[in-house]
Amino acid sequence: MAAPWRGRNAPGGRVTEVSRTLSEIRATCTKAARGAGCDWGMAEEAGLAARILESHDLPGVHVLARLLSEGASCAACRGAGSACGLRALAALSDRLPFLDGAPRRGPVRAPLLLAAPVILLAREQGAAYTLTWEGAVLRCTPGGVSAEGAIDAPIATCVTLEPAPGSPAEPRTPDWRSRRVAARDWDRLERLAARTLVPETEASRARGAGPADAAAD
Amino acid sequence: MSALRPPDQVMRLARMGASHPTRLSFMRVLLRGLKRGGWRAERTEWAVDETGVGHAVYRVRGQGQCYSLVAFAHDLPDHLRSDRVIAEAWDTTFALMDGEPEAADIERLAGNVPKQEAGRVSDRELVLSRANRSGRLWEHVVARLAEGLQPDPARIDEVGYLMRTTAVYGSGKFGAADHDAVVGRALMDGPFRVEMLAVWLIRAFVADLAEHMAAVRGGDRAARLDPDLRRALGIGNATGLGMAPFLVNHPDLLHNWIAARETAIARVRALGHAPPEAKDAFASALAMAREAASGWRSGDPVQAAAWDALCRDLARLSDHVAGGALAGPNPWDALLRWSEAALSLEGQEICAALILEPHGTLVDDLAETMGADELSGFRIDGAMRLDALSKLLRDGFGWALEADFAQADAQARFWYVSEAKLEPRLGERHAEPGAELEQPLDIARAAVALHAALDGHDPQATVADFLLVRPEHRRTVRRVQRLARAPYREIRDNLLAADMRPVDMLRCKLAFFGATNFDPRSDRWLRITMYRGAPYPDELHERPEDAWLHHGGAATLRAAE
Numbered sequence: 001m002a003a004p005w006r007g008r009n010a011p012g013g014r015v016t017e018v019s020r021t022l023s024e025i026r027a028t029c030t031k032a033a034r035g036a037g038c039d040w041g042m043a044e045e046a047g048l049a050a051r052i053l054e055s056h057d058l059p060g061v062h063v064l065a066r067l068l069s070e071g072a073s074c075a076a077c078r079g080a081g082s083a084c085g086l087r088a089l090a091a092l093s094d095r096l097p098f099l100d101g102a103p104r105r106g107p108v109r110a111p112l113l114l115a116a117p118v119i120l121l122a123r124e125q126g127a128a129y130t131l132t133w134e135g136a137v138l139r140c141t142p143g144g145v146s147a148e149g150a151i152d153a154p155i156a157t158c159v160t161l162e163p164a165p166g167s168p169a170e171p172r173t174p175d176w177r178s179r180r181v182a183a184r185d186w187d188r189l190e191r192l193a194a195r196t197l198v199p200e201t202e203a204s205r206a207r208g209a210g211p212a213d214a215a216a217d
Numbered sequence: 218m219s220a221l222r223p224p225d226q227v228m229r230l231a232r233m234g235a236s237h238p239t240r241l242s243f244m245r246v247l248l249r250g251l252k253r254g255g256w257r258a259e260r261t262e263w264a265v266d267e268t269g270v271g272h273a274v275y276r277v278r279g280q281g282q283c284y285s286l287v288a289f290a291h292d293l294p295d296h297l298r299s300d301r302v303i304a305e306a307w308d309t310t311f312a313l314m315d316g317e318p319e320a321a322d323i324e325r326l327a328g329n330v331p332k333q334e335a336g337r338v339s340d341r342e343l344v345l346s347r348a349n350r351s352g353r354l355w356e357h358v359v360a361r362l363a364e365g366l367q368p369d370p371a372r373i374d375e376v377g378y379l380m381r382t383t384a385v386y387g388s389g390k391f392g393a394a395d396h397d398a399v400v401g402r403a404l405m406d407g408p409f410r411v412e413m414l415a416v417w418l419i420r421a422f423v424a425d426l427a428e429h430m431a432a433v434r435g436g437d438r439a440a441r442l443d444p445d446l447r448r449a450l451g452i453g454n455a456t457g458l459g460m461a462p463f464l465v466n467h468p469d470l471l472h473n474w475i476a477a478r479e480t481a482i483a484r485v486r487a488l489g490h491a492p493p494e495a496k497d498a499f500a501s502a503l504a505m506a507r508e509a510a511s512g513w514r515s516g517d518p519v520q521a522a523a524w525d526a527l528c529r530d531l532a533r534l535s536d537h538v539a540g541g542a543l544a545g546p547n548p549w550d551a552l553l554r555w556s557e558a559a560l561s562l563e564g565q566e567i568c569a570a571l572i573l574e575p576h577g578t579l580v581d582d583l584a585e586t587m588g589a590d591e592l593s594g595f596r597i598d599g600a601m602r603l604d605a606l607s608k609l610l611r612d613g614f615g616w617a618l619e620a621d622f623a624q625a626d627a628q629a630r631f632w633y634v635s636e637a638k639l640e641p642r643l644g645e646r647h648a649e650p651g652a653e654l655e656q657p658l659d660i661a662r663a664a665v666a667l668h669a670a671l672d673g674h675d676p677q678a679t680v681a682d683f684l685l686v687r688p689e690h691r692r693t694v695r696r697v698q699r700l701a702r703a704p705y706r707e708i709r710d711n712l713l714a715a716d717m718r719p720v721d722m723l724r725c726k727l728a729f730f731g732a733t734n735f736d737p738r739s740d741r742w743l744r745i746t747m748y749r750g751a752p753y754p755d756e757l758h759e760r761p762e763d764a765w766l767h768h769g770g771a772a773t774l775r776a777a778e
Contacts, residue, residue: 022389023388023395039689040657044695048595095599098600176394194636198636198651199635199636
């Protein structure tokens with residue numbers, strides 16, 4: 001299997017990493033998107049996108065963590081137009097398999113997120129697609145993804161999507177194993193996810209989720 | 218084949234809450250597969266000391282695979298014993314791993330498994346679990362065996378298990394291997410197969426541990442458990458709200474489980490007659506169920522009444538069958554129609570389960586349809602027109618459109634996750650804070666809101682265009698669209714209602730696992746027993762196959778002999 005991708009935008013020096021399963025990635029990214037202000041429907045897209053990208057060794061966790069931490073909430077994004085990668089992902093996904101007018105013109109933050117629905121489409125259709133933006137090319141095929149360049153770019157001015165017959169020389173095939181992600185990114189996501197939790201009160205603890213302590217048993 | 222029972226009938230919470238295990242339940246499927254596949258199990262390590270502390274390894278091998286349960290036994294002070302997810306120590310903790318552990322693996326696991334959620338396991342571990350003693354039964358069994366005596370069958374039946382698991386984690390939790398790890402593996406590629414394997418091995422360890430402690434106490438005098446009594450012991454489980462969101466969050470799995478069961482029922486209903494072997498097998502299964510049901514108890518008044526009704530139903534069913542109900546044409550179909558008119562929900566559902574028993578060759582293949590690829594079909598179909606979406610919404614959520622969400626009772630509850638150990642909870646909307654953080658289990662309410670939102674939009678507009686301006690409906694649109702291909706996906710009841718019983722959701726899932734002895738302790742948690750009556754690993758190939766759907770209990774064994 002090809003070595004995991006490491007972006008040219010990674011900070012210099014050692015990056016502390018943690019290992020997380022694809023399930024954990026999906027669950028935490030979903031909750032983090034929600035915690036950042038996304039509707040649940042959009043949060044689900046974020047979680048699945050991160051899982052799909054990471055399963056192909058693409059830096060989904062990093063890109064999402066950065067996007068969600070940039071401070072603009074979903075409401076603010078909506079007001080500013082679809083510059084957010086998640087909104088662009090949803091708009092693109094909903095228009096596939098029709099490529100006309102997709103993705104919309106204009107700058108997109110976290111453009112890597114757009115690869116997730118394209119990867120799913122490639123698998124569904126048994127076809128190949130190329131997603132490009134300045135300095136980056138991703139080739140999504142039923143067998144896997146090949147990626148070159150600044151795929152973890154924070155923003156792209158112009159994203160294009162085209163059918164691309166033929167197979168790349170060395171696609172990264174997806175697998176189910178745990179992934180190494182930057183601890184800093186994971187912390188950001190967990191902090192956002194924590195916003196979806198309800199603080200404990202004495203009353204809620206007593207009412208509880210169910211099983212009492214087993215003293216009587 | 219007959220028509221399948223419709224979703225509006227089988228996906229109501231009250232009926233889901235009356236689910237019974239069937240031959241398609243996961244524990245049954247697993248043990249059938251282990252026996253037919255020639256799997257072998259051995260205890261390969263026993264390093265538990267005379268204080269009951271240490272570890273053991275149980276290995277199973279078959280069909281080109283090898284799994285090991287690494288079991289740790291701890292010295293847990295009584296005051297720390299708790300079934301809550303927020304517990305931090307347990308009597309026993311476990312990991313099921315791929316392959317066999319080396320010394321370094323045991324060391325690594327010893328440093329993490331006893332911590333459970335506070336530790337991490339690796340991609341080589343498939344399941345993480347823990348179990349606590351039944352205070353009622355553990356001491357009795359160990360004490361009796363230590364004296365060279367067998368435990369009292371009545372005491373065994375009162376509890377049903379020596380230990381109960383309080384969580385069984387798989388599918389990528391806490392570092393464990395993602396579910397995709399088992400894709401393609403013979404027998405283990407199926408819903409909860411490895412989890413059920415882990416519990417089966419845990420049961421063996423627990424029995425061994427009790428015998429070990431008896432031997433420590435009683436020396437040469439100590440006895441081992443009589444095989445029949447040992448078999449009457451299952452593994453208990455305390456299941457609470459943590460499991461409830463599963464059915465809502467994994468609708469494709471839910472659909473496939475229900476569809477498999479309903480397809481099996483329909484296949485049997487289509488049979489033109491019942492040959493003598495089938496009638497005998499049914500009578501035998503029914504007798505076992507009656508025996509078992511007579512021992513089912515619950516402190517919860519709703520369930521206690523349901524068990525009383527079930528016992529009466531089973532008597533009526535027995536009389537009806539003894540009177541020749543299976544002699545005519547299409548006997549199974551006639552029997553189910555009769556049950557729908559004559560029996561309670563519990564009676565109807567156990568009848569539907571029992572008619573599958575004689576027909577393994579007709580229905581067992583459906584077990585392989587119960588997994589789901591949850592990623593395919595995730596994408597929203599943006600090209601769908603709004604009028605088509607509206608029709609799907611009305612067809613699939615008509616039951617929701619009838620609820621009046623302006624009424625306080627209709628939104629009385631909210632689901633949330635608490636900060637403390639990420640424990641799912643059910644809150645009272647009008648009495649507690651936190652509703653603004655509610656989890657998305659409000660499908661009925663969301664469907665009603667979507668229905669209202671679609672009003673006034675051009676019916677020829679596309680879903681893609683609609684979602685650009687109304688993105689808050691994205692989640693609901695996705696669920697509505699999928700219903701067309703998978704009608705059993707949705708629980709057709711309002712999960713926010715004041716009178717909603719979460720145990721109904723838990724019971725449905727647990728019945729698919731193969732659990733029995735459902736004992737709700739409140740409307741939101743219940744005790745169950747798993748593998749009661751099932752063979753142990755050391756007798757898997759000697760015991761009759763699949764003969765343990767309903768176990769009458771230890772006290773009946775002596776009478777039967």
